[in-house]
Every structure is written in C-alpha cells, then in structure tokens.
Amino acid sequence: MNPTLRRDADAIIRSSLNAVLPDEAVRRALKAFAPRGGRVLLVAAGKAAWQMAHAAVEALGRVDGGVVVTKYGHVKGEIPGVTCCEAGHPVPDENSFAATEKALTLVQGLTAEDTVLFLLSGGGSALFERPLLPGEELQDITSQLLASGADIVEMNTIRKRLSAVKGGRFAQACAPAEVFSIVLSDILGDPLDMIASGPAVPDTSTCAQALAIAEKYHLNLSEQAKTLLQQETPKALDNVTTRITGSVRELCTAAANACRELGYEPILLTDQLCCEAREAGSFLGSIVRTHTGHGKKLAYIAGGETVVHLTGRGLGGRNQELALAAAPAIAGRNAAVFSVGSDGTDGPTDAAGGYVDGETLAALAEKGWNVFDTLQHNDAYHALRAVEGLIMTGATGTNVNDVAVALLRD
Numbered sequence: 001m002n003p004t005l006r007r008d009a010d011a012i013i014r015s016s017l018n019a020v021l022p023d024e025a026v027r028r029a030l031k032a033f034a035p036r037g038g039r040v041l042l043v044a045a046g047k048a049a050w051q052m053a054h055a056a057v058e059a060l061g062r063v064d065g066g067v068v069v070t071k072y073g074h075v076k077g078e079i080p081g082v083t084c085c086e087a088g089h090p091v092p093d094e095n096s097f098a099a100t101e102k103a104l105t106l107v108q109g110l111t112a113e114d115t116v117l118f119l120l121s122g123g124g125s126a127l128f129e130r131p132l133l134p135g136e137e138l139q140d141i142t143s144q145l146l147a148s149g150a151d152i153v154e155m156n157t158i159r160k161r162l163s164a165v166k167g168g169r170f171a172q173a174c175a176p177a178e179v180f181s182i183v184l185s186d187i188l189g190d191p192l193d194m195i196a197s198g199p200a201v202p203d204t205s206t207c208a209q210a211l212a213i214a215e216k217y218h219l220n221l222s223e224q225a226k227t228l229l230q231q232e233t234p235k236a237l238d239n240v241t242t243r244i245t246g247s248v249r250e251l252c253t254a255a256a257n258a259c260r261e262l263g264y265e266p267i268l269l270t271d272q273l274c275c276e277a278r279e280a281g282s283f284l285g286s287i288v289r290t291h292t293g294h295g296k297k298l299a300y301i302a303g304g305e306t307v308v309h310l311t312g313r314g315l316g317g318r319n320q321e322l323a324l325a326a327a328p329a330i331a332g333r334n335a336a337v338f339s340v341g342s343d344g345t346d347g348p349t350d351a352a353g354g355y356v357d358g359e360t361l362a363a364l365a366e367k368g369w370n371v372f373d374t375l376q377h378n379d380a381y382h383a384l385r386a387v388e389g390l391i392m393t394g395a396t397g398t399n400v401n402d403v404a405v406a407l408l409r410d
Contacts, residue, residue: 001388002357005336005407009355012258012299012405013340013391019254020342020398022048022184025245026055026119029182032243033060036178038113042066042082043103043170045128046121046196047089047343048184050075051397053082053119056182063117067106069099069127071345074395089126090348091142096129100165104130110177118170118179122186122399123343124196125156130164133224138162141219148217149309151274152187156197157205157213160233162225163197167233170199171240178239184246186342186399188272188304192242200240203233248272248401251342252303255403259299264407266299273304273404277318278325278375280306284337284406285329291408292333300406308347314379317347319402323354323389324380326406327371331361339404344396347381353391353402354384363387 042063044053049070057063057079066082068075071089078084085099107116131138141162145155160167171179181200183192193201210229214221221229249271256266269287273280280302287300306318316324319339326337340346340353364371367386374383384390 002336002359005357005409006355008262008407009336009338011262012255013393015258016251016254016403017342017393017396017398020246020251020400022052022246022398023055025184026052026182027059029243029245030056030059033117033180035115036113038111038115039064040115040117041106042117042119043106044068044119045124046184047071047074047123047399048121048397049119050084052121052182052184054079056117056119057082065106067099067103069096069103071123071127087127089123090146091139092126092129094135096127097131097135100128100130104173107174107177110174112176114177116174116177116179118181118200120181120196120199121184122196124199125159128165128196128199132162132164132228137222137225141221141225144219145217147310149307150213150217151307152305153191153194154213156194157210158229160197160203160205161210161229161231165199166197167203168198168201168237169234171237172234175239178241181240181242183242183244184399185244186401188248188274190244190247192244201242202235202237207232246398246400248303251400251403252301255301255405259405264297264299266301269300269302271303273302273306275306277306277308277321280404281322281325281337282329284404285326288330288333288335288406288408293410295410298408301403303401303403305401308378310378312377312379314377315349315382316378316380317349317351319346319353320351320380320384321375322404323356324371324383325375327356327360327364330356330358333358334410335406335408337404337406338391339402340391341402342396343399344393349381350392351381351390352393354380355389355391360387360389
C-alpha cells in the first residue's frame with residue numbers, strides 16, 4: 001500500500017462525510033416548521049433517521065412522542081420522548097415490520113390540529129415497511145430485485161405497490177393531521193417519490209411501469225403480488241409539506257474541496273453515476289492511465305449510485321467492487337482509486353467501501369487473489385481485507401449516495 005495516497009484518501013473521506021452530516025440541514029429545514037397548535041409527533045425512517053431525529057428534538061426542545069427506525073448499529077443513544085428501533089437493511093425483517101407498526105399506532109386518531117414531523121432518508125424502503133403480502137414473500141422479492149441489477153427507481157416502483165406505507169400511503173394514514181416532511185436525498189436528481197419509496201409523497205410511477213419492470217427482470221411473483229402491482233398508488237395528497245435537504249452534489253463538492261486542500265486539482269466527472277460498479281471502477285482506472293505523465297496532482301470525482309449484478313456468492317458491496325475493478329488499470333502507477341458509501345456501510349458488510357492503489361494488484365497476486373475471478377464471485381470484501389483495502393468508518397449518521405475518487409500524484 002502507498003501510505004501517502006492512503007493517508008490522503010482517508011483525509012478526503014473524513015472531510016467529505018463531515019460536510020454532509022444532517023444536523024445543520026435538519027435545523028435549516030425546521031425554520032419553515034409551523035405546528036398548528038396540537039400535538040407534535042415525530043417519525044423518522046432511514047439510515048440517517050437517528051441523527052435527523054436527534055437534531056430535530058434538540059432544535060425543537062421536545063416532541064409529544066416519536067418513533068425512529070434505522071439500520072442495525074445506527075442508534076447512538078436515547079432521544080427524549082422517542083422510541084428508537086433498529087431493523088434490517090437492505091432486506092426488511094421482522095423488526096422493520098414491528099417498528100413500522102409502532103409508527104402507525106403513534107399516528108392513529110390524529111386531528112387536524114396535530115402535526116407529524118416526518119424525517120426520511122435513504123434505506124427507508126427496507127426499514128419502514130408494512131407489507132401487503134406475507135413478510136417472507138416481500139423479503140424474497142426484495143432479494144430478487146437486489147440480485148437482478150435493477151436500479152433504485154425500478155426497485156422502488158415495485159416496492160411501493162406491495163406496501164401499506166410506501167407511495168404516499170403513510171401520509172394518508174396520518175390524515176387529517178398535517179405532515180411536515182424533511183427528506184435527505186440518496187437518489188440521483190432527488191425524485192421525492194422514490195426516496196425511501198416516498199411514504200409521504202404522491203406517486204408518479206404507474207402500474208404499467210411496475211409490471212414492465214417485473215417482466216424485465218423475470219421476477220418470480222405470486223398471484224397476490226401480481227394483483228398488488230396492478231393496484232394504483234395515491235396520486236395526490238393535501239396534508240403534506242416537504243423540504244428536501246442534502247444530496248450527492250453536496251458530497252461531491254465537499255470531496256472536491258478536501259482534494260484541493262491537499263494540493264490536488266479536482267475534476268468533477270459526474271454527480272449522477274449510475275452504471276455497473278465494476279464498469280465505473282475500470283473507467284476511473286482508465287482515466288488515471290490517460291493522464292499519467294503530465295506532472296500534476298489530479299483528483300477525478302464521481303458521485304452517484306452504481307449497481308451490482310450478482311454472479312457469485314461472495315461478500316462485498318458496490319463501492320468495494322468499484323475499487324477492486326480499478327486495481328488492474330492503475331497497477332504500478334502513483335495513483336489510487338477509492339469509493340465510499342456516505343452512510344458508512346456498503347452492501348451486507350461492515351465496510352463503508354474500498355481502496356486500491358498502484359501496489360494493490362501485486363499485493364493481491366502475492367496472496368493468491370485474481371481480480372477478475374474475485375469480481376465474478378462478488379467477493380471484493382475478502383480480497384480487499386487481505387491487502388488492507390477496506391474503508392471502515394462505522395455508521396456516519398448521513399446517507400447521500402456514494403462518492404468515488406481517483407487520485408494521481410505524478
């Protein structure tokens with residue numbers, strides 16, 4: 001491992017993540033919060049739910065009750081007046097269903113004078129769920145979608161129709177109370193009805209689109225699931241006010257600023273990366289090869305969310321696959337490629353992402369790892385762990401997509 005490049009990568013990651021923590025963003029959005037005089041109840045769902053709820057209660061002083069549902073390991077302490085729950089992600093589990101029931105119970109019987117402060121972040125599609133079909137079947141469909149290579153919009157178009165809380169149905173459950181929703185975006189272009197499957201937003205997707213997606217990916221669906229895909233979701237809601245805050249653009253800007261402070265010239269390639277993870281890694285590696293020899297310190301930045309098409313049974317995540325795929329292209333060069341999930345987790349692992357540099361390929365070969373075979377088996381986690389290429393941040397409290405960076409020190 002190149003210690004200088006790894007040190008720079010760690011500094012860029014640390015600075016970038018600190019810049020997109022939701023605390024200030026939530027406080028900013030709450031300036032428009034005007035309760036009607038009745039009770040104020042809080043419901044927060046997603047990977048950043050605890051951090052958002054903590055910031056909101058701190059800013060408001062108190063709430064009249066609340067439920068937080070977030071990913072395992074993401075609750076960092078008690079919040080006054082709020083029940084904090086941890087549940088399954090990326091596949092919902094029994095704790096997802098139980099926590100969502102608590103939230104639905106909390107908002108039952110509200111009046112027009114009451115207000116629900118709804119704090120939403122990415123990951124809510126799995127964490128905030130009351131299925132309209134058996135839980136085991138929903139879990140199976142979710143797993144099929146995750147393995148298929150479907151993007152997040154396609155996945156959520158399906159999931160909305162199988163849920164009693166997605167696609168605007170949670171806002172319906174809160175009526176006649178007003179819902180004030182603060183959303184931390186984790187989807188390119190910030191489509192409100194797709195972030196965490198839009199529990200408090202009118203749905204723009206259609207049954208026809210859902211059925212086409214099911215056919216495209218050859219989903220194995222029961223007759224009950226097929227019937228649900230043909231039932232339309234709410235297209236209008238009159239009790240919701242929404243404020244969107246935080247996005248991958250801010251993450252990329254923060255990464256560029258951190259690179260600049262370390263003496264690199266930052267070049268933003270895109271903040272809408274949306275291809276196969278291994279293709280993105282190979283592409284970043286190719287960019288390094290093109291610009292080697294120009295005598296500059298350069299940083300190429302790409303933000304977004306790649307996908308992984310499972311071809312094996314190994315362990316990893318999209319950021320780890322992206323980094324590993326770049327290793328052959330940058331071998332022998334004074335360069336590094338790293339990719340990190342802003343929430344601190346990548347796939348079903350304890351890593352946030354992966355790091356490789358010009359010495360990684362040789363180190364892998366020495367330990368018996370072949371990059372192509374490893375990617376075919378989707379086992380980037382174990383390969384990168386063998387060469388100290390995992391990025392470990394722990395839960396960050398935010399979730400605004402991923403950022404990948406190629407560093408070149410000529």
